[in-house]
Amino acid sequence: MVDWVAPHGPWDDSLMFVFDGGVLGDGQVASLRILDQEIHAFRFCSSEEAATMLRPYVWNRLDQAIAAIRDGRSRYLHTTTEPNPDR
Template identity: 50%
Template sequence: MGEGESPLYLRDPAAWRKQLAEGNRRQARKRVASEVILHDETGRLLLVDPSYKPYWDIPGGMAEANEPPALAAVRELREELRLDLSLGTLLCVDWVAPHGPWDDLLMFVFDGGTLPASQAASLYPADEELREVRWCTYQQAEELLRGDVWRRTRAALEVLAGGGPLYLQEGRPVTGS
């Protein structure tokens, strides 16, 4: 832009929008997913056994296009467990490296609170994506979850015990770059 020349968005709004669209097309697309840490009244953690992968997981799932992470978490709980609840605080955001056929993603982990005993006992898989739900001690969770998922879960549990949200990379806290 030359001296005295107005910015493109003022000179030619259509060209400016085209420039923005081209920039948007070239930028990285991050997959986004959300998990929810849920406890029962005895302090056990809810795990789910997805039908589409060979390991246990924390309840949650992938965000749809342009869906905020918190809304994705609430939607996934409703679809997979018929569970309607308001989320608590954000516990951590974990950058997950590319793996298998998948590109990297950002995993948001929220506090889902403690479910009353009657509600906790009545949870069951509500669609074909889950085979089983199970309330687990932390030791059982560590044994059932894949290593990176357990690291992320443990970090989220530590935030619940006291502290602020964490930024993680593959389940490990990052304090600077």
């Protein structure tokens, strides 16, 4: 899924990409290691949990990506800020 974000504040326009990375097996999850000092921790969560933790525009982008995976279709969004009424 691709979301084009219009210029805003001090930032130029940008493209946000969300990829389906597939499903990790237990061994793959156990072998995950944080190698970047900018990242303190990670965890897996349900989409319901993600909706409560993310900023609304970030959650909507993720929600659209989940819908694209479910529908088997690519999506190209324009400055996603509001929830999609079709979801």
